Every structure is written in C-alpha cells, then in structure tokens.
Amino acid sequence: MLNRRTLIAAAAALAVSAGAAAAQDWxxxxxxxxxxxxxxxxxxxxxxxxxxxxxxxxxxxxxxxxxxxxxxxxxxxxxxxxxxxxxxxxxxxxxxxxxxxxxxxxxxxxxxxxxxTKGYHSVLYVKADSPYKSIEDLKGKNLCLVDPNSTSGNNVPRFAMNKMGLKPDEFFGKVVYAGSHENAVIAVQQGTCDAAFNWWNDEQESNLMRMDRKGMAKYSDFRIIYKSELIVxxxxxxxxxxxxxxxxxxxxxxxxxxxxxxxxxxxxxxxxxxxxxxxxxxxxxxxxxxxxxxxxxxxxx
Structure with missing residues (x-):
C-alpha cells in the first residue's frame, strides 16, 4: 500500500529523472x-x-x-x-x-x-604632451573612433558632440574607425590620429590601463580631455x-x-x-x- 512518504519519494525521483532527460535533450x-x-x-x-x-x-x-x-x-x-x-x-x-x-x-x-556600481565612461585621449585641452581644440585634426556599434567609442561621443553643436564629419579633418579600443589608442600613439575615444571605468581600470599592464602603451603618455556621463x-x-x-x-x-x-x-x-x-x-x-x-x-x- 502506498503511503505519503512513498509518494513523495516517487515524485522526487520522477522530477530528477525528468531533469536528467531534459538535460540530455538539450x-x-x-x-x-x-x-x-x-x-x-x-x-x-x-x-x-x-x-x-x-x-x-x-x-x-x-x-x-x-x-x-x-x-x-x-x-x-x-x-x-x-x-x-x-x-x-x-x-x-x-x-x-x-x-x-x-x-x-x-x-x-x-x-x-x-x-x-554598474557603469563606465567614454573618455577622449590625447597625447600628454599635446596642446589640446578640449574637444573644441581639435578642429581640423584627426579623430579615432572605435566601431559604429561601440558605445564609448562611437555612439556616446557622437551624442555628446551633437550636444556641443559639433558635427564630427565636418569639424574634424578626418574621422577614422580603428576597429578596437586598443587600435584607437595605438593610432594616437603613432600619430595617425590626434585623439581617440575609449572606455574608462574609474581611476583603477580602463582599456589604457590594461594596455599599460600588457606593455602596449604607457598610461603616462596620454591625457583625458573629455569624460562622459555614466553609461550602463x-x-x-x-x-x-x-x-x-x-x-x-x-x-x-x-x-x-x-x-x-x-x-x-x-x-x-x-x-x-x-x-x-x-x-x-x-x-x-x-x-x-x-x-x-x-x-x-x-x-x-
């Protein structure tokens, strides 16, 4: 004769078996x-x-x-x-x-x-020894963005520059998509671009800091001239x-x-x-x- 305990045990066994079967299915x-x-x-x-x-x-x-x-x-x-x-x-x-x-x-x-926190920023890097102090100082210069679908490397910068009344493709001498955040920094390092947008969490972490740790770039060689509001x-x-x-x-x-x-x-x-x-x-x-x-x-x- 089935009792309550037996029924509970049987139900549990069926659940385990069903779960295992589902796992095997996927x-x-x-x-x-x-x-x-x-x-x-x-x-x-x-x-x-x-x-x-x-x-x-x-x-x-x-x-x-x-x-x-x-x-x-x-x-x-x-x-x-x-x-x-x-x-x-x-x-x-x-x-x-x-x-x-x-x-x-x-x-x-x-x-x-x-x-x-669960957010980060878009920042604009220039060389530390450059004369540029703001985005407005870069008129006619070359700008590196990252990718059309990059948040900190394209969309937030374009939104911010629109608020400043700037049209990037008219204001800058050239606007280049570098393909990655690292490539954008390297382009500034090599002089291909005068400034580049990138991601930056806080004073402890950013793409540039990662590159510094890997020996790809020196953090001290760059300076931030713009930082966006927080991005999710x-x-x-x-x-x-x-x-x-x-x-x-x-x-x-x-x-x-x-x-x-x-x-x-x-x-x-x-x-x-x-x-x-x-x-x-x-x-x-x-x-x-x-x-x-x-x-x-x-x-x-």
Missing part, C-alpha cells in the same frame, strides 16, 4: 555552444582573457563551449541573429543594436565594478530560444564562477571587477534610445 541538440566576444581588444588579447572562461563553462555545462573571435561588433550581432552564437559578451550599444533590429536574445548578466555596463546575453534548463545552468555557471573557478574570472578582469550580477533587457532601454538618436543624426549629415 545536449543532443547543442553538442557545442559558441561563446563570442565583441572586439574591445585585439584577437590575441581576447583569446588569452576568455579561454579559461570557456574551459570553465565546458566543465560546468557538460558540453563543449567554443570561443568565437569576432572581426567586428556586427559579427556578434549577426551571429546571434543566425543562431550560430548561443552566448555573447556585448558592449551596451551593440546589444541595444541587436535588440533594436530584432535579434532574439536575452541579457542575463551585467559587469559590476569594484565599488558595486556591458551585458552577457544568450539566445532566448535556448531551453529553460540550459539557460538556468548558464546563469548558475556565470554567477558561481568566483566560488568554482576564481582564476578563470580573474583572468578576464585582473581583479578589477566584482562577479557578474543578474540583469534583463529593460536595463538597456536608454541605450536603445541613444543609438536611435545617433542613427537619426547620421541620416541628417
């Missing part, structure tokens, strides 16, 4: 998951920084996770649109662009600064078509990385950030509005 469909990163730095830097993370995810999820090195920001957007990239690290504007153009994705994690930090996003249990496992893997593989997390941020926290698409609504505004600006030029 593993059959996804023998490999592709994780892509927008090119905030050059390819070798991305590989070095993110390979330990993909190895960690492979162990945690029980299926192969492959790192995809994108040539540009648009490649990540289009890879997720096509369903070829299951998980992606975006900048805010490239994520907003994906949302705006109907890519079926969900933000699930956001970067967190050491002080607990970058998200991680997965396809919204992924099975619910797979999404749950992905979230658990990212949010528990500090406990399970701190070295993999530290390789990405070099101890300069806290572990990711949950986020959703709604947090990026202001960025969607920003890029819509910038799109309209460019149509008018």
């Amino acid at each position: 593993k059959a469909k996804y023998p490999e998951l592709v994780f892509a990163v927008v090119p905030a730095e050059n390819a070798s830097g991305v590989v070095e920084r993110y390979t330990p993370l993909t190895e960690y995810l492979s162990k945690q999820l029980g299926t192969k996770v492959t790192l995809r090195i994108a040539n540009d920001y648009a490649a990540v957007i289009e890879g997720q649109r096509a369903g070829n990239i299951q998980i992606a690290y975006y900048g805010p504007a490239s994520f907003a662009r994906a949302l705006k153009t109907g890519v079926p994705i969900e933000a699930f994690a956001i970067e967190v600064n050491l002080d607990g 930090n970058s998200p991680l996003a997965y396809l919204d078509s992924l099975p619910k249990d797979l999404k749950a496992q992905i979230r658990e893997a990212f949010f528990s990385i500090e406990k399970n593989d701190k070295a993999a997390f530290d390789k990405i941020y070099e101890g300069k950030q806290q572990v990711w926290q949950p986020v959703d698409n709604e947090a990026y609504t202001p960025i969607v509005q920003l890029i819509t505004f910038v799109d309209e600006l460019r149509k008018k030029k």
Whole structure:
C-alpha cells in the first residue's frame, strides 16, 4: 500500500529523472555552444582573457563551449541573429543594436565594478604632451573612433558632440574607425590620429590601463580631455530560444564562477571587477534610445 512518504519519494525521483532527460535533450541538440566576444581588444588579447572562461563553462555545462573571435561588433550581432552564437559578451550599444533590429536574445548578466556600481565612461585621449585641452581644440585634426556599434567609442561621443553643436564629419579633418579600443589608442600613439575615444571605468581600470599592464602603451603618455556621463555596463546575453534548463545552468555557471573557478574570472578582469550580477533587457532601454538618436543624426549629415 502506498503511503505519503512513498509518494513523495516517487515524485522526487520522477522530477530528477525528468531533469536528467531534459538535460540530455538539450545536449543532443547543442553538442557545442559558441561563446563570442565583441572586439574591445585585439584577437590575441581576447583569446588569452576568455579561454579559461570557456574551459570553465565546458566543465560546468557538460558540453563543449567554443570561443568565437569576432572581426567586428556586427559579427556578434549577426551571429546571434543566425543562431550560430548561443552566448555573447556585448558592449551596451551593440546589444541595444541587436535588440533594436530584432535579434532574439536575452541579457542575463551585467559587469559590476569594484565599488558595486554598474557603469563606465567614454573618455577622449590625447597625447600628454599635446596642446589640446578640449574637444573644441581639435578642429581640423584627426579623430579615432572605435566601431559604429561601440558605445564609448562611437555612439556616446557622437551624442555628446551633437550636444556641443559639433558635427564630427565636418569639424574634424578626418574621422577614422580603428576597429578596437586598443587600435584607437595605438593610432594616437603613432600619430595617425590626434585623439581617440575609449572606455574608462574609474581611476583603477580602463582599456589604457590594461594596455599599460600588457606593455602596449604607457598610461603616462596620454591625457583625458573629455569624460562622459555614466553609461550602463556591458551585458552577457544568450539566445532566448535556448531551453529553460540550459539557460538556468548558464546563469548558475556565470554567477558561481568566483566560488568554482576564481582564476578563470580573474583572468578576464585582473581583479578589477566584482562577479557578474543578474540583469534583463529593460536595463538597456536608454541605450536603445541613444543609438536611435545617433542613427537619426547620421541620416541628417
């Protein structure tokens, strides 16, 4: 005769069995998951920084996770649109662009600064020994932006310059897309550009500081002449078509990385950030509005 305890045990066993079956179902469909990163730095830097993370995810999820090195920001957007990239690290504007153009994705994690804030800035670098003190001083000079879908390297700068009454493509001698934040800094270093926009978290961390630590540029060789208002930090996003249990496992893997593989997390941020926290698409609504505004600006030029 069945008693209450037996029924509870049977129900629990069925739940475990159903969960295992669901996991087997998604593993059959996804023998490999592709994780892509927008090119905030050059390819070798991305590989070095993110390979330990993909190895960690492979162990945690029980299926192969492959790192995809994108040539540009648009490649990540289009890879997720096509369903070829299951998980992606975006900048805010490239994520907003994906949302705006109907890519079926969900933000699930956001970067967190050491002080607990979830934002960063766009800054404009010039050489430390240059005479430039403001954007207005750069009339007729060459400006390096990063990528059309870069937040701190294009969209926020264009929005800010519009507020100043400046039309970049008329005001500067030349406006160049460098392709990555590192390339933009190197262009100023080599004299190809007189100034370059870049990302900057705070006095403890920025792209330029990372380049200094890697021996690619000297922090003291540059000076900031403009800093934007706070921009919401970058998200991680997965396809919204992924099975619910797979999404749950992905979230658990990212949010528990500090406990399970701190070295993999530290390789990405070099101890300069806290572990990711949950986020959703709604947090990026202001960025969607920003890029819509910038799109309209460019149509008018």
